[in-house]
Amino acid sequence: MFVWRKFIDASGEQGINCAVFRNESPNLASDLIRQADAIADHCWPGERHYTYVNSKAVRSRNPGFCFVAAGWRRCGLTKGGLLIMERP
Template sequence: MTKDGDRTCLALYEKHYSCHRYRDGRKRVLFAGPGEKIVLRTARGDALFVWRKFIDRSGQEGVNCAIFRNEGPHRSSVLIRQADAIADFCWPGQRCYTYCNPAKIRSANPGYCFLCAGWRRCGMTKGGLVVLERRPNSARCRQED
C-alpha cells in the first residue's frame, strides 16, 4: 500500500490511457481521484492498482478499480486477485467494478486479465466502455461469461 501521489505510481498513471491531463499545463501531483481510496503498488513499482469508493455519476455502485497498470513480470490476473482480497477485507460484501475502453487497448479481448481473475462483463456505458464486475463471494473461474 502507498499513498495517492506516490511518484513511481504517478509515472505509471501518466502512461495509462485514462490519464487526465490539465489543459493549462499544470503538473499533476495526485492521481487517484476523490473519495475513499486504496493505492496499491508492487515493491519494484512496476504495477499500480487503485480502489475508489465514491458516488459514481454513471449510477454504478460498489468499489471502483479506478486504475490498473502492470508493466512488470507478474501475471495481471494474479495482481487483480490480490487487490480483490484487499478490497474484500476493507469493504466486505461490496460489489467491485471497473471500466475498460476497448478503443484504447491493444488486446482483441479487452478486460481479459479481469476475466481471468474471476470478474465478468456486465454491460456497456453509453460512451462505449465495457463494464466489468466482481460480486461479493463470487466464484473464481477462468472462463468468460
C-alpha cells in the same frame, strides 16, 4: 499499480471502483487483480468491485480478459461505449 475508490458514479454504478490498474511487471495481470480484490475485500467486506475498460485504448484483441481470468465478468456498456466489468 491498483487504485480503489468507493463511490456512486454519475451512471449509477455502485461499489468499489478500480479507478486505475497498470501492470508493468512480469506477473500475470489476473494474479495482481486477485491480490487487489483480497485487499479491497478486507477494507470493504461484501462490496461489489467494478471497473471500466476502454476497448479502444487496450492493446488486446480481448479487452478485459485479465479481469475475466481473475473471476470478474462483463456486465454492460456505458453510454460512452466503455465496457463495464464487475466481480460478482
